[in-house]
Every structure is written in C-alpha cells, then in structure tokens.
Amino acid sequence: MFSWKKKFNISGGEKSSDSKSESKQKSPKLTSKKSSDSTPTSNEQNKHGSQPVEPVSSASRVSNNAENDNKAPNGIPTHSKSTEETSDHPNNIGMSGLSISSSNNQSDDPTIDAKPEQPQSGSSGILTLKIYSGDGFALPFPLVYNPQLLTRLLNSSADKQPSSKIQELNSLMENLRLSDQLEDSNSIPGHIATKFVPSTIMLPGSKNLNPLIYFTVEFDNTAATIQPESGTMDHPVFNKISTFDVTRKMKNLRIDVFCRIPSILLSQSLINNAGNDPTLQKVINNQDVHLLSFDLPLNLQDYTLNSVRLFNHKWVQLGENGSRLNITVDYKPSVNKKLSIDDFELLKVIGKGSFGKVMQVKKKDTQKIYALKALRKAYIVNNSEIVHTLAERTVLARIDCPFIVPLKFSFQSKEKLYLVLALINGGELFYHLQREGRFSLSRSRFYTAELLIALESLHAMNIVYRDLKPENILLDYQGHIALCDFGLCKLDMKKDDKTATFCGTPEYLAPELLIGHGYTRVVDWWTLGVLLYEMLTGLPPYYDNDVPKMYKKILQDPLRFPDGFDEDAKDLLIKLLNRDPAKRLGANGSSEIKKHPFFSQLSWKRLILKGYIPPYKPSVEGNLDTSNFDAEFTSERPVDSVVNDYLSESVQKQFGGWTYVGNEQLDSTQ
Ligand SMILES: Nc1ncnc2c1ncn2[C@@H]1O[C@H](COP(=O)(O)OP(=O)(O)OP(=O)(O)O)[C@@H](O)[C@H]1O
Numbered sequence: 001m002f003s004w005k006k007k008f009n010i011s012g013g014e015k016s017s018d019s020k021s022e023s024k025q026k027s028p029k030l031t032s033k034k035s036s037d038s039t040p041t042s043n044e045q046n047k048h049g050s051q052p053v054e055p056v057s058s059a060s061r062v063s064n065n066a067e068n069d070n071k072a073p074n075g076i077p078t079h080s081k082s083t084e085e086t087s088d089h090p091n092n093i094g095m096s097g098l099s100i101s102s103s104n105n106q107s108d109d110p111t112i113d114a115k116p117e118q119p120q121s122g123s124s125g126i127l128t129l130k131i132y133s134g135d136g137f138a139l140p141f142p143l144v145y146n147p148q149l150l151t152r153l154l155n156s157s158a159d160k161q162p163s164s165k166i167q168e169l170n171s172l173m174e175n176l177r178l179s180d181q182l183e184d185s186n187s188i189p190g191h192i193a194t195k196f197v198p199s200t201i202m203l204p205g206s207k208n209l210n211p212l213i214y215f216t217v218e219f220d221n222t223a224a225t226i227q228p229e230s231g232t233m234d235h236p237v238f239n240k241i242s243t244f245d246v247t248r249k250m251k252n253l254r255i256d257v258f259c260r261i262p263s264i265l266l267s268q269s270l271i272n273n274a275g276n277d278p279t280l281q282k283v284i285n286n287q288d289v290h291l292l293s294f295d296l297p298l299n300l301q302d303y304t305l306n307s308v309r310l311f312n313h314k315w316v317q318l319g320e321n322g323s324r325l326n327i328t329v330d331y332k333p334s335v336n337k338k339l340s341i342d343d344f345e346l347l348k349v350i351g352k353g354s355f356g357k358v359m360q361v362k363k364k365d366t367q368k369i370y371a372l373k374a375l376r377k378a379y380i381v382n383n384s385e386i387v388h389t390l391a392e393r394t395v396l397a398r399i400d401c402p403f404i405v406p407l408k409f410s411f412q413s414k415e416k417l418y419l420v421l422a423l424i425n426g427g428e429l430f431y432h433l434q435r436e437g438r439f440s441l442s443r444s445r446f447y448t449a450e451l452l453i454a455l456e457s458l459h460a461m462n463i464v465y466r467d468l469k470p471e472n473i474l475l476d477y478q479g480h481i482a483l484c485d486f487g488l489c490k491l492d493m494k495k496d497d498k499t500a501t502f503c504g505t506p507e508y509l510a511p512e513l514l515i516g517h518g519y520t521r522v523v524d525w526w527t528l529g530v531l532l533y534e535m536l537t538g539l540p541p542y543y544d545n546d547v548p549k550m551y552k553k554i555l556q557d558p559l560r561f562p563d564g565f566d567e568d569a570k571d572l573l574i575k576l577l578n579r580d581p582a583k584r585l586g587a588n589g590s591s592e593i594k595k596h597p598f599f600s601q602l603s604w605k606r607l608i609l610k611g612y613i614p615p616y617k618p619s620v621e622g623n624l625d626t627s628n629f630d631a632e633f634t635s636e637r638p639v640d641s642v643v644n645d646y647l648s649e650s651v652q653k654q655f656g657g658w659t660y661v662g663n664e665q666l667d668s669t670q
Helices: 042-048 058-068 147-155 164-178 268-272 278-284 377-382 386-398 429-436 441-460 511-515 523-537 547-556 567-576 604-608 649-653 663-667
Strands: 124-135 200-202 209-211 213-219 222-226 236-246 252-259 289-297 308-317 324-334 344-352 357-363 369-376 407-412 416-422 473-475 481-483
Touching: 124 213, 147 164, 213 236, 222 236, 268 278, 278 289, 289 308, 344 369, 369 377, 377 386, 377 416, 377 649, 386 407, 386 416, 429 473, 441 481, 441 523, 441 567, 441 604, 511 523, 511 547, 523 567
Parallel strands: none
Antiparallel strands: 124 236, 124 324, 200 209, 213 222, 213 252, 252 289, 308 324, 344 357, 357 369, 369 416, 407 416, 473 481
C-alpha cells in the first residue's frame, strides 16, 4: 500500500506486517484423488493411516495432497463404501436440476463442447460505465488549518491550483472564526475542506497521481477502481470508462467512495483525542476511509436482448448528504462466442491447486482482470476427479451469493479445462490469520456471519461444502468474504440425505465423518464452529501435529476455552461443536444459528447486502495488485504450459457441457 509516512517522511513505525504467529501451517486436504468419493479400504488405511500428515507450505501442497490422499485415521473404523459417489460418469452425479450434458452430438474437435451451443444473443453482454465527475463530497472529520501545508498540497495537485485558492480559504476561515462557527480555530470543517483539497496529487519524486478520494465500482464481484484526474475532493473530475462482462442478471452496480487522507492533515489535538474513533484511527494509521456506498439499480433482466442506455449523463444522488455522480451507463448484448486461452493476457501466477494453477489474467476485449484456473484433463481423469470437477463448475455457475466467488466463464481445450472467476485479491483468510495470530471478537463474528450466509446459500441448493478452512476463504479488496474451491462439494444433498465419503481437511473433519457411518449437510456447521474457534484462538479446537492423535481428540476430548473467552461465543461454539449431528445447532436449518445471541446485534438483511463495512480492509491497490499472494507463485512466469496428453473421444465426451458464457443464469429468466 502507498505509504504517506514514507512520502512525507513522518517518524513513527508503520504497523508491522511480519508479526509471525505461532499458528499452524497450511493443511493438505483429504481429497481422495484416487477415488475421491469412494471410501478407503481397510488395507489402504493400514498402509497410510499411521503416518501423520505433515503440515506443508502452500507451494508443496500439490505433491503432498497427492501423497496423502485417502489416508484414513489410525484406529478409525473402516467406512462402508459410498454408493452414490463411486462413478466418474457425470450422469452419476445425481444432481436434480443441475444438468451436465453428455450429449451424443460429438464434434471431432474436442475444443468444441459435446453439447452443441448455438451462439445466442442477449444471454451475456457488456456493461459500459462512464463516470464524468462528482459533486458534494464531504469528510466526516475536520482537517488541520495549516496554510503552509495546504499550499504544498495545492501545489502538488494535478491541475496546479492557483494560490488564490489559499486566499479564498484564509478569508473563509476568518469569516467562520468571526461568526463563531468554528469549533476549533485550527481545524477546517470536513465539508469545507473538501472544496479546497485537491482530489489527486503528485508527490515530490513520484510520477503517479495519488488520489485523496477514489471510487470502486463493483459488478458481480468484479471491481474497478476509478481515480479522479483533476478537481477538488468536493468536485472530482474523472472522465473514466469502465466495462464489465455481464454473465448474470445482477440487479445493481455497487459504488463505494473512499478517501485516503494523509495523517499529517489531522490537527494534533484531533489525534490526541481520537480515542477509539474507528474513522480517525484509520487516518492516523494511513488507511483508506470508506465514505459511502451506493447501489445503482440496473435490472438487467429487462434488457438482455437489446442494447440500451440505462443512464444518460445523469446526476445520480449517492447519499443523503447531497453527494452525486454524473454518469452514463450502456448495456450491449453480445453474441456468445466460445472463449479460448487466446482471449486472455496472462499476467501473474497467483496460486496452485491439485490439478493446475490459478493465474491473474486480463480479458483482451473488456480489459477486465480475472482469476483463471486451468485444470489438466489428464490429471483429473487419472485421479477419478471428473465428477468433482464438473460439480465445481456447476456450483460456481449456478450459485448467486455475494460471499461466493462467481464464475464468469468456462471453456476447454483438448488438454485442459479453464474456469474464469472474479479475481479476489485481498488474500486468503489463512494468510491474514497467520500474520495476526488471531482475530478480534467482532472481526471473527463478521467473517463467521458472511460464511454462514455462503453455506446457507449452498445448502439452499442442496449442496454440502465439506471443505471450510481458512485456505479456501478469500478476502476481497474491501475485506468481505469470498468462498472459493468447490472441488469437494457434494451436490443433490437434501436436508437429511446422507453421504459417507471420507474427505475434507484433517483438523476440520466432523466426528460423524471420522466415524464413517454417513453424514449430512450438518457437517458444514461443525466446520463453521472449528473455524470460529480458530479465528478467536489461533488454532482449531482439537489441533495436534500428529493427525491420528488429532482425530482421537476430535472424537473424545472436551472442548476447552482460554480464560476470559466471550460467553456468547463460548455458548455458540459448544452448540456448533456438538458431536451429535442431530443435536448440533443448525441441524434444523441455518436460522437456528442466525438467532443465537452471538449474532444478536447483527442485521442479517444488511449483512447480505454487504451493508456492513468490513472490520479490516486488506491493502489492495486495484485489480492488478497481487501483493497479497504468495511471492513463490507471483514470481513464476505466467504461461499456460503446453501439454500433449491424449484423451480418447469417449473421455472427452465426459467433459461435455463444461463451457459457460453466461447462459445458465440469464436463460432462466427468458
Ligand atoms: N477467484 C480467485 N481469486 C484469487 N485467487 C484465487 C481465486 N481462486 C483461487 N485462488 C487462489 O488459488 C489457490 C488455489 O485455488 P483452488 O483452491 O481453487 O485450487 P484447487 O485446485 O481446488 O486447490 P486444492 O488443491 O486445495 O483443491 C487458492 O488457494 C487461492 O489462493
């Protein structure tokens, strides 16, 4: 993040980011790569079960995952073979209403999906937003009245404010003083200060403009940062265009306004009296302050077949305090052409999974930045993971939850499958938890609540997630949750349906899963409890370096809490971590958990609308910023490796229906 302290050479250390915690390493998950949803045999258990699963670094996860697959806990009874998840064939997936085609209409070219897809106009499109200028933005705190400092600031503005501005401010302050309207003669009230402070400045020695006010525009979890090119904070001039790929019928375009005020612009008395004021604390720590949010209504489903101008040079009121924005918004449907890797510029490697890598990419036509997950078909086939892989694509395309990373497109080549996802670049929750050791009560509550909504929306579609852990939870640029990695989801799991597959990640496994007598969707509420416990204390409740010992603890040990543990949190955890799934909180639906006193201060309606400002905003400088990803990945050259795997036509057929350019969501409304 840009550091004001460095630029203005202010003493006082910045918050250390390298405070290493003693928390655990990344944990390999027990995706049964050999027979992912089948159950390990007793032989396999004897062979592998006694070996502890060593913690691995994220970089070594791939190989470790493969090695540790299907390691059943020592001494844990053999599972009966799962009947419903043993076949690779997509038709055996058992997904009511979730169609994965295994069409007979095969083309010779496997890059063309088995399901013949006619180009359809109107099912996807491009949204273009032009932002011209804004008006009426005020600061919720005063700035120091220091003419010397303000002169320097004005001189470094993009449009070199004339010195007359300072004279104007001086006489205004004089008048305010005389009329007794100033609380503090050394401070300029926030709504007046913005009329003089430039919207963007060029600091000495820097070639870049640094915005003091900026906007983020978010559509379907893809965000663009809009910075002013000139003007004052009160009246910023943008003249910027941003385009968004539309593959879902989103109702709104979300606009958030932030300011980035250098702390030297606060008066010393304000700093001294800041106390726990969260806004002032942010400024003092050189963090961006969220000023306001606004949902611009689009109602795209009404326009999916035609080009339409939704707003024409319109001044849109953003808040009740009179701030407004002059914009034009156009929607243009596009003919759904098949995508290929050539439609993307590969920018950075940002992660690695079991079957391939995840890269930050730029879509060449709209210039939008996405995450592209490339999966090698041969690996998927050899590890009998076709069912899970197709399920992941289906879940991602169908789900519409603000806290789940949305799928924008999917396509395939002869050798690989590709998923194009919204790029979520605030870092894994794992990364933040490692750095900070544990989270505060309110921060843990916020993440737990957003995750609860994510799991609830999956359960509403009869999907069990099964793999909740900090490594699969990403933070977006604002600090909201985005759940990723749906490779272990189980579809078509109605309320009391049972499955017996042994999978997940050791420290998060529910007791009923370990016992192997089958489990229901209620396992997800156990993992939510484990995660809340880990966020509050730094480690999962039954953690042990030795995996078989950890399994024993999960089954037998009492739940212990550190001294001074919050009573509501304790009560919720005791209820979520009930070993009897029938008595576990959530067994009768998520509303039981939502009603718990731990969440009593929270409006779920507001939370679902992303209406709460996240307690922590990751340091993210726009979509290109990859600083929250492991340097081990980002330093790698981003290439789509050439592979020469041969797959028979019948195998290729099983990947039919993979391609997604937005039809599923929009078609259903037509
Ligand atoms: N949409 C995204 N935006 C940003 N980063 C992402 C996104 N999706 C995945 N990543 C990064 O890539 C990593 C690997 O992705 P993911 O977990 O989906 O792969 P996987 O093959 O399913 O992994 P696993 O081996 O755990 O199953 C994630 O941990 C995350 O850091």
